Amino acid sequence: MDSPDEIEVVARRLRDGGQRWTPQRRLITAVVFGTHEHFSADELLAMCRRRDRKVSRATVYRMLAVLEAEGFLASLDTGDGGLRYEHVLGHDHHDHMICRTCARIVEFADPDLEQRKAELARRHGFRLVGHELKLFVECLDETCPGRQGRRRKP
Amino acid sequence: MDSPDEIEVVARRLRDGGQRWTPQRRLITAVVFGTHEHFSADELLAMCRRRDRKVSRATVYRMLAVLEAEGFLASLDTGDGGLRYEHVLGHDHHDHMICRTCARIVEFADPDLEQRKAELARRHGFRLVGHELKLFVECLDETCPGRQGRRRKP
DNA sequence: ATTGATGCAAAAGATTTGCAAACTG
DNA sequence: CAGTTTGCAAATCTTTTGCATCAAT
Numbered sequence: 001m002d003s004p005d006e007i008e009v010v011a012r013r014l015r016d017g018g019q020r021w022t023p024q025r026r027l028i029t030a031v032v033f034g035t036h037e038h039f040s041a042d043e044l045l046a047m048c049r050r051r052d053r054k055v056s057r058a059t060v061y062r063m064l065a066v067l068e069a070e071g072f073l074a075s076l077d078t079g080d081g082g083l084r085y086e087h088v089l090g091h092d093h094h095d096h097m098i099c100r101t102c103a104r105i106v107e108f109a110d111p112d113l114e115q116r117k118a119e120l121a122r123r124h125g126f127r128l129v130g131h132e133l134k135l136f137v138e139c140l141d142e143t144c145p146g147r148q149g150r151r152r153k154p
Numbered sequence: 155m156d157s158p159d160e161i162e163v164v165a166r167r168l169r170d171g172g173q174r175w176t177p178q179r180r181l182i183t184a185v186v187f188g189t190h191e192h193f194s195a196d197e198l199l200a201m202c203r204r205r206d207r208k209v210s211r212a213t214v215y216r217m218l219a220v221l222e223a224e225g226f227l228a229s230l231d232t233g234d235g236g237l238r239y240e241h242v243l244g245h246d247h248h249d250h251m252i253c254r255t256c257a258r259i260v261e262f263a264d265p266d267l268e269q270r271k272a273e274l275a276r277r278h279g280f281r282l283v284g285h286e287l288k289l290f291v292e293c294l295d296e297t298c299p300g301r302q303g304r305r306r307k308p
Numbered sequence: 309a310t311t312g313a314t315g316c317a318a319a320a321g322a323t324t325t326g327c328a329a330a331c332t333g
Numbered sequence: 334c335a336g337t338t339t340g341c342a343a344a345t346c347t348t349t350t351g352c353a354t355c356a357a358t
């Protein structure tokens with residue numbers, strides 16, 4: 001299941017922008033839209049290599065930049081030294097709660113908050129072009145699942 | 155003018171915590187509290203070296219970690235690859251608007267926003283231990299000063 | 309005296325880049 | 334075919350670390 005729709009949308013956008021559509025780009029795009037996780041560049045590379053042993057790390061980084069520039073991908077700094085990504089197509093804007101106990105990332109959306117953000121920027125005479133809210137939290141022990149994908153500075 | 159007050163507060167806290175108070179630590183602390191800018195590790199090193207040619211980069215990084223751990227310093231990822239710091243003593247919590255045109259960082263505070271953040275975390279069954287809101291904006295040309303301290307990925 | 313802090317240089321981690329070869333449109 | 338993209342390895346950048354030495358308590 002490669003979410004053909006999204007892949008095609010990306011393919012067309014890149015081609016329309018004069019860029020080329022290669023097997024690697026298709027693979028990376030498929031993997032990006034095939035996961036619902038917040039992945040790191042390295043994890044993305046690993047996932048891609050599971051399907052094609054010889055995808056280059058550089059190609060993944062380059063495609064990551066392209067996808068982000070085209071607005072298909074959003075990056076999230078988890079505050080513990082890790083930079084993770086999530087695909088954007090078809091998702092409404094949302095913010096994140098990041099658990100400092102188990103590194104779990106929970107998404108949430110709050111219209112009031114969004115409205116207030118826009119208003120604040122406006123009030124300061126700026127044009128809002130992006131925003132990012134992170135709530136660092138600690139979950140209660142019962143709720144907290146056995147750590148998944150830990151990442152701390154080495 | 156070395157803001158003696160803040161320096162002493164830091165000195166005492168570190169000593170009380172069993173750490174030592176050295177000339178380097180005093181210098182770094184003085185510089186940190188002597189600026190109102192959002193500085194990078196490298197800029198801090200440069201500012202320190204202006205006063206003492208031979209402060210080590212490692213010492214600056216180590217002190218940065220200490221100050222942050224003690225809550226005297228907050229770090230801010232500007233989203234363009236740069237990590238910057240600001241001292242915290244005597245400042246109320248605030249968020250940031252980061253201009254994508256000139257890299258200027260504007261601080262702002264909004265009680266409603268703060269309240270809502272806390273409430274959202276609570277509603278999700280989490281204990282809020284930290285939060286960070288960044289609004290990426292573009293300022294109008296007249297307002298936008300000639301770029302100051304640009305920083306883009308090399 | 310002890311034990312933590314410093315400085316240096318080397319190490320590490322993550323991302324970027326130069327370049328020749330391969331491939332897309 | 335012309336111009337992009339890829340893969341590889343080497344280069345960068347930022348931050349961390351090992352260790353001998355120095356100095357604060």
